[in-house]
Amino acid sequence: MLLSLMIFIPLLGMVVVLLLPRESEELVKRVTLIFTLIPLALAVYLFISYDRSTAGTQFFHGPVPWIDAFNIQYHVGIDGLSVTLLLLTALLGPICVIASWRNIEKGIKAYMALFLLLETGMLGFFAALDLFLFYVFFELTLLPMYFLIGVWGGPRREYAAIKFFLYTLFGSVLMLVAMIAVYLNSNIVNGVAEGARTFDIPTLITLAATQGHALADPDFQVWVFVGFFIGFAVKVPIFPFHTWLPDAHVEAPTAISVILAGILLKMGTYGLVRVNMAMFPQGLAHFTDGIGFWGNSLALLGFINIVYGSFCALAQTDFKKLVAYSSIGHMGFVILGLAARNSEGITGAILQMFNHGVISAMLFLLVGVLYDRAHHREINGFGGLGTRMPIYTGITTLAFMASLGLPGLSGFVGEALSLLGAYDRFKFLTILSTIGIVVGAAYFLWTLQRVFLGTLNPKYEALPEINGREILTLVPLGILTIVLGVWPNFAIDMFRESVTNLIDVLHAI
């Protein structure tokens, strides 16, 4: 019940916001803030009271029958992986509302309403335990995102918005085919149909591990794996499905970039863990067993993401585009860690998901702060800002260091664990992947030098320092970065049992 409350409170908030008068903008913002703070409070409660000693899903609601004709149920629950990401989502909610406080000029009511709808979609996605429900929540985030980029975005917003929409929809229709195929085969044992079909994810995971069940057929698993994989790969994004991301990020308003990098990309990797790995271990094995081209393909994609993303970031002169490409690079570590299929790799990947959510959110907020003042993002157009904006410079340096993987800050732990796990399985690719870390350090340090060091550009002598509201959005994220850097078990404890459980599933085949 608590979980459902958390998911649908933003939706209720959307209705409330829509009923408020259009003129009272301050009221709209405050109401939205309240409706994002409630899920945060609930998420913190769930995070604290979650039983860390078990891998089983907790805080169930359902299964409640929804569409009987197809045995579709409303069924939500959380395990260690989802509770971490729910906390991240709920945390970024109010932060984004505060970040949007001053710089959304038109239609604030519609903006906030769409934002709340988006939050319901994201929270529901991480908690759904019915495949159909999972898909509906997945797609529910599309429409608000399309409008948030398309209406409130930068100069090329229309192009970016439709590109995002089409790419994601292309991925999700392939996922839909795979989903229907799973449903249709869910009651076939040894070639004979038995009982009712189901969309229930825990049941499907059990069935897919049952000898003789149609879902356990290796060939079937490989095909369905590919269908789901492309759907999630567009979202992550994994090369070559990544080209929508730089466009969407550059055009989106600051808060939406934060959500995009912080949560939407994680939806892709979360889907990979929840569906592709847990449900189709044999499909996964086909692409990660290290034999031949296909056996290395997933690790290869991770490697390409890391190296390609980093080099692309190095070449950027637009601050926001640089951060966008660095996201592609960092998501590569998640893929590499998952491809390792061992405890270190998967733990590292999940930790990296959370850390990247925090760090990239910080980076995009920081880019937004600078853009609001200077009205451009050209890295070479600045210089010497360190003397003018010391606090801003300090926070940015922290975020940069965390992102480039400085030990002691959170980015390091996730990447190190991913590489550690991957080295065990894919030595050559892992060694090559470290190039990405070096390049990552290069572009962040170079950017630091170009923007903050050197002589101050006279144009920006009057640039105001970061203000209290902006600091308020960055502080919680900054604290998390440091805490997770020195005490990663704070997060790892949450999903340790879930990972052990997943490893058991993966090794059972």
Added chain:
Amino acid sequence: MKNIDSLLYFTPEILLVIFAVAVILLDLVVKNRESSAVAHLSLVGCICTFAAVLFLHFSFGDEGPISLFLGMIRLDAFSSFFKILLLLATAATILFSLRSEELDARLKGEYYALLLAITLGMFLMASSTNLLMIFISLETVSLTSYILAGFLTHNPRSSEAAFKYITYGAVASGTMLFGLSFLFGMTGTGDLAQIAGRLTELLAAGDIAPIAVLIAITFVLAGVGYKIASVPFHMWSPDVYEGAPIPITAFLSVASKSAGFALFIRFFYTGFGSTELMQAVDWPFMLAIISALTMTVGNLAALPQQNVKRLLAYSSIAHGGYLLMGGILLTSEGIGAILFYLVVYLFMNLGAFYVVVLIANEVGSEMVDGYRGLSSRAPVVAVAMMIFLVSLAGIPPFAGFFGKWLLFTAVLEQGYYWLALVGLLNSVVSLYYYARIVKAMFFEEADEETDSVSFSTGTFALLSVFVIPTIFIGFLNIFYTFSNISVSVLPIQ
């Protein structure tokens, strides 16, 4: 059942005839040209017929299908389902026409009488079980639609539409009649169920070649395909949809298509649905090809359109293709999916056309550019239109998604993976042109300073009649059950 006894079960059709005549008579009496009395009378006609359909269904539905007029038509849950659907479409069209400013006030009587007459024809299309009756009902509908399409007598495009429509229609029904004569010649009977039995015997005995049956089916498909605007019989529809008055375009795209599918399902399911016939004559494969072509051609042709009416016309062709997917192999799941989708399609497509009527009245334009900045001028209408378009594209959480989902499940269940993939990629393509209208409404500013447009409460009420089902149908169990019950009465060979 004998003719006289059948009349009781024929009440809805008789009511339609009575009201059509009454509308003409009332039009003679009413002197005031601005009066909307005839429209309201025809609306009352729809409501009375609706009541009669429901009454018959609930009084005699339990007794199973009833065969009327010596086996010419059948009263069953399947036909009742379509009658309700068609009446909803007709009532909506009457309400659109009331608000449309295109129509000639002098011809109101004829207009509404013809609308009731075409509904009668469609009722018969949904219930015919005899070749003769099938052809007559099809012709009733066609002839009436030619007149309605050309109803804007002062507009050359409307006359062009009517002329094109009649030319195509004549060829299509001629071809179909030829196909029907083949079937009659081979079997010596006009009754669909008997044809199925005779054909199976003849094929088993080797008395006729399977190719003869295939030719007959192909010719009949010309007639049916023309009604549902499937490739290659679709060419009339963009011109007709663009030239006809908007309410009629809406009516043709929904009601005509639904009636076409009713006929298609009954003809193929009853006549050719048996496994033996499907094995002897591979018509499901032919249908799969037609379905794939129809949606692809419709969607690709819709991409560059600037006129919203024409864009929706091509989109409606594409939707015919999606619907046909459920028709291949004719499993009960597939037909249930078609029926469900037709309900969803009724609301979302009529809703979209209603917005087109409103914008044509207020802005005077049917072009995509006319929708620019609509979100600031008329936010409620813009949001409603967005919901219709997104639902047409098949994106959750709107009803269009659930409809498509049912269709794709039915197709995949039959192992037609390639067709499902073609269909799904098509829905990605379709998003692009629907999104163009959304983009114009929400992302672009109006050219000059235009005032915000205000609409009456009645307009919003009617709009919500379409919006609310488009949002909620997918979440309600009852509609899935409803479509399944309607299928269960069809005789399975």
